[in-house]
Amino acid sequence: MTSKPMDKNAQKVVPLKERKCLMCKKLATFEMRPFCSKRCADLDLGRWLDGGYRLPTNEAPGDAEAGMEDDEYNQ
């Protein structure tokens, strides 16, 4: 007689890769992936449109156009 312990490894279920929201790190939904909700998707889009396109630089802000008005003001 042989006994087969089949039930021991029966529950070895490999879970699918969980996708986490890029914004808040919650579990992403299938519809809104890679985000958890439309809100987070909009937030990410807003970030791209707002400041994501320009990379921040270390240059001094605003000084480039400082001396432009000198000619007209010199009368």
Ligand SMILES: [Zn+2]
């Ligand atoms: Zn989210």
